[in-house]
Amino acid sequence: MSSRPIGLPTLDNFALRALPDGPLDADQLRVRNLWLSVDPYMRGRMNDAKSYAASFQIDQPMTGGAIGEVLESTMDGFVPGDLILHMGGWRDGGIIGLDMMPNKLPAELLAGGMSPQTFLHNMGLTGGTAWIGLLRVAAAKPGDTVFVSAAAGAVGSAVVQIAKAREMTVIGSAGGAQKCAWVSNLGADAVIDYKAGPVLPQLAAALEKLGKPGIDVYFDNVGGEHLDAAFAVANDFARFAICGMIDVYNDGKPQEMKYIIRSIPARIRMEGFIYTDQFIECMEEFYADMGGLIASGAVTIRETVHDGIEAAPEAFLGLFSGANIGKMLVRL
């Protein structure tokens, strides 16, 4: 990041810079990166404001999830050739210390055919966010009716598939015919195209068609109009897991909430969450459960891939213009 954005970031906020190189100190890895993750949460970290993680620093790399191959190691337990997940972010490689939390990818899963970049999506941040938000924060259970916004995104598409695998009824929202068709193919019982008209009437019509009185769970990735519509049609004791509000990350405008008052008569519980708070304690259960869902084909993904380190800013900006289906990745 070369400068802090005001509102929507632009390519001018980014620059490619050389990083220091040299011999390794103790407990370091020299790494060649293979895959970089670009994620909506990074937008918040570009601000110089208190958020849930430290701000990015100007003229320093955008940190975040990346998959790399170890070239040289002074760190116990790592040898050249190991594939690792680390938090070093947008760089073609370089020196990775313990602060970047390097972790070897599980060899048995790779041997079983799982691709390394899966640990940047369904077996990592986005899949973990979907699994924790749906099953733990919103406590969704078989038979529930679940509404998911940004259902064609990396998190949303995992939510749709996990919910279907758990015998829930799923209504997804996405923008445009192509994304909606894909969400439908993932197994959603109904799909709303938010670009085709207001959300609430479409959501109400979908519920009526499905013969459901309302929603038990809302998995929010966007905020704004979708969140308000969810309040409007929530069943008693509905649970909202608030994962993101991408609608308002950039403009900072007030959200007009007409139906939030229904939180009282319907006793709605709305809860914001962050994956990392809960990931460690449920990691083992998550890997076992999600690994099984992926192996069985119940959870799949589409990857939208940009090539080369130079393409990272463009890939990132695409998240805010709806350019991705599934998980947006940069391949080096």
Add this chain to the structure above:
Amino acid sequence: MSSRPIGLPTLDNFALRALPDGPLDADQLRVRNLWLSVDPYMRGRMNDAKSYAASFQIDQPMTGGAIGEVLESTMDGFVPGDLILHMGGWRDGGIIGLDMMPNKLPAELLAGGMSPQTFLHNMGLTGGTAWIGLLRVAAAKPGDTVFVSAAAGAVGSAVVQIAKAREMTVIGSAGGAQKCAWVSNLGADAVIDYKAGPVLPQLAAALEKLGKPGIDVYFDNVGGEHLDAAFAVANDFARFAICGMIDVYNDGKPQEMKYIIRSIPARIRMEGFIYTDQFIECMEEFYADMGGLIASGAVTIRETVHDGIEAAPEAFLGLFSGANIGKMLVRL
């Protein structure tokens, strides 16, 4: 109720009518009412819309809490002279059946000096709402910083006092110097006059003066600007108990929420609740705990009393213009 209000109710929505009288059937009580309760939640029941309780019917009494004396009984366990709490609502008396849920007031508490109308406020709906919302829904604990709106109201004033008795730091909001002085007398550590200026700057200033980084708990009685301000200053893992949104009961306008997006980085849990959902299971604990707080003087109340059945509509309308300090009652 003689007609349904649109927006703010007026005296024209009410009329005094004679009710059928005659000999008692089985399982009935003839009652002379002594005290009637008027409560904000009744506004919702005046609409012909799905709410958490059945709508009031035109040309039928506004039902709700009342204290009466039994004159005649064909119901097991009740004899003339008994003081009862029942849900027969706005009437000077008449025939009360099992559907009005008559309950004898605990003789030992009355003998100990508790006034009968206490069961319409601190030992009843409003005190129970405060106790359940603060201690159970918001899970407030000693050391927490608690923000309470409508802190001079029947529910709010109980929240302030319960929180202080439990060693929490309390910031109350009320409208006008007289109410603010009263909230301060109840023990609040800081008081905001929402009529004197915008809520958020006053709330931030109060926190700074108290040396607190933010709030751990928000007890919401009003919605709107207060709720948004609470989102703005919430600490990580803050809990919001949403009890009422009196700001928007009448106008139905959208609420502009600028800070609801903080529910993600701060992992805020917001939960709407209704007293009756949880009251039965915790009634024994509530009576013991609240009875002790009242007996020790830790929880007191001011009653705003109107006299005569004809005054009930005016007393009710006063709830929406801020005319009451403490609990609004009608004495017959």
